[in-house]
Amino acid sequence: xxxxxxxxxxxxxxxxxxxxxxxxxxxxxxxxxxxxxxxxxxxxxxxxxxxxxxxxxxxxxxxxxxxxxxxxxxxxxxxxxxxxxxxxxxxxxxxxxxxxxxxxxxxxxxxxxxxxxxxxxxxxxxxxxxxxxxxxxxxxxxxxxxxxxxxxxxxxxxxxxx
Amino acid sequence: xxxxxxxxxxxxxxxxxxxxxxxxxxxxxxxxxxxxxxxxxxxxxxxxxxxxxxxxxxxxxxxxxxxxxxxxxxxxxxxxxxxxxxxxxxxxxxxxxxxxxxxxxxxxxxxxxxxxxxxxxxxxxxxxxxxxxxx
Numbered sequence: 001x002x003x004x005x006x007x008x009x010x011x012x013x014x015x016x017x018x019x020x021x022x023x024x025x026x027x028x029x030x031x032x033x034x035x036x037x038x039x040x041x042x043x044x045x046x047x048x049x050x051x052x053x054x055x056x057x058x059x060x061x062x063x064x065x066x067x068x069x070x071x072x073x074x075x076x077x078x079x080x081x082x083x084x085x086x087x088x089x090x091x092x093x094x095x096x097x098x099x100x101x102x103x104x105x106x107x108x109x110x111x112x113x114x115x116x117x118x119x120x121x122x123x124x125x126x127x128x129x130x131x132x133x134x135x136x137x138x139x140x141x142x143x144x145x146x147x148x149x150x151x152x153x154x155x156x157x158x159x160x161x162x
Numbered sequence: 163x164x165x166x167x168x169x170x171x172x173x174x175x176x177x178x179x180x181x182x183x184x185x186x187x188x189x190x191x192x193x194x195x196x197x198x199x200x201x202x203x204x205x206x207x208x209x210x211x212x213x214x215x216x217x218x219x220x221x222x223x224x225x226x227x228x229x230x231x232x233x234x235x236x237x238x239x240x241x242x243x244x245x246x247x248x249x250x251x252x253x254x255x256x257x258x259x260x261x262x263x264x265x266x267x268x269x270x271x272x273x274x275x276x277x278x279x280x281x282x283x284x285x286x287x288x289x290x291x292x293x294x295x296x297x
Contacts, residue, residue: 019206040243040249056242068258080221083199085206088269089194089277092262093284098296100257121294128287129279138274 016137020085025079027091028098030075036102037068086137093132100125177252180244184237184257189264192235193272198227200273259289 016024041064048055059065082091100122106112114122202208208215221227244253256293266285270277277285 004224013232035250035254039245039254042242042245043250045246048243056239059242078212080199081263082207085204086274088273089266089275089281091196092265093281093288096202096258096262096288097291103295117293119234121291124287124291125295128284128291128292131287132284135278135280139274155229 016086020082023092024091026078027075027082029094029101030071030098031095032080032098032102034042034068034071034075037064039069041065047061086138088136090135091130093128097129106133177248180240180247181253181256181260183240184244184253185260185264186263187233187240188237188257189268190262191230191235191237192265194226194230194233195267196269197273198224198230203293232263246289254294255295259292262289 007042041062042059044064045062060069079091080096082095086094093137102124103114103118107114181219198221199205202224205217208220208281241253241257244257262285266282268278269275
C-alpha cells in the first residue's frame with residue numbers, strides 16, 4: 001500500500017504545487033542573501049591563517065555572520081524539504097534564479113549599475129531555469145527500487161491510525 | 163592565470179586548492195544530503211501525517227543526513243577561509259558555477275538521477291550565467 005501511495009505521490013509531483021514553488025523561492029532568496037552577509041562579515045575581520053583555525057569559530061559570533069547563518073538555516077530547512085520531493089539536478093539550477101533576484105534588487109532598489117556582462121549572466125540563468133522547470137522534478141523509479149526508510153514508516157502509520 | 167589578477171596575496175595554485183576544496187566538500191555534502199532526503203521520503207507528507215516533530219525526527223534519525231551535514235559544514239568553513247583570503251567576486255562565481263556541474267555528474271552516478279539533455283543544458287547555462295553574474 002505504501003509503495004503504491006509513494007508511486008502515485010511521485011507521479012503527482014511532476015507538476016509542482018504553489019507551496020512547492022514557494023519553498024523553491026525561499027531556497028533561492030535565502031542562499032544568496034546569506035552568502036552576502038557572510039562575505040560582508042568576513043571581509044571586516046583580520047586575515048585568518050591556517051595556524052589559528054579557532055579564529056574561524058570566533059568569527060561565527062559576529063553580527064553579520066550571525067545574520068548570514070540565520071538566513072542559511074532558513075535556506076537549509078527549505079532546501080531539505082525541496083530535496084525530499086525533487087531531484088538534486090532539478091533543485092540546484094531552479095534555485096539559481098535567486099542570483100537573478102538579488103541582481104535585480106540591487107539594480108532597481110539599490111540603484112546599482114549592472115554591466116552588460118551581468119545582464120548576459122541574468123539572461124543565461126533565466127533561460128537555464130526555464131529549461132529545467134519545464135521538465136519533471138523527480139526521476140521516476142519502479143516501486144521496488146524506491147528507497148524506503150523502514151524506521152520512519154511505523155511512526156507515520158501510528159499517526160494515521162490515531 | 164585568469165585567476166591571478168584577483169588574488170594579490172595568494173598564488174594561483176593556492177586559490178585553485180581553496181576553490182577545489184569548497185567544490186569537493188560541497189558536492190559530497192549535497193549528494194549525501196539529497197540521498198538522505200530521498201531515503202526519508204516526502205517531508206510534506208510526513209509532516210501532514212506526523213506533524214513537524216515527526217518530520218524533524220525522520221530527518222535527525224537518518225545517519226546519511228549527518229554525513230551530508232558534516233561535509234556541508236566542511237564546505238562552509240572552507241568558504242569562510244577562502245573569503246578571508248580572496249574576493250567574493252572570485253570565490254562565489256567559481257565555486258557556485260563549478261559546483262552545479264560536479265553535482266550533476268555526482269547525481270547521475272551516485273543518486274542515479276535521470277540527468278537528461280534538458281538538465282545538462284540547464285546546468286551548463288546556469289553555470290556560465292552564475293559566472294558572468296557574480297564575476
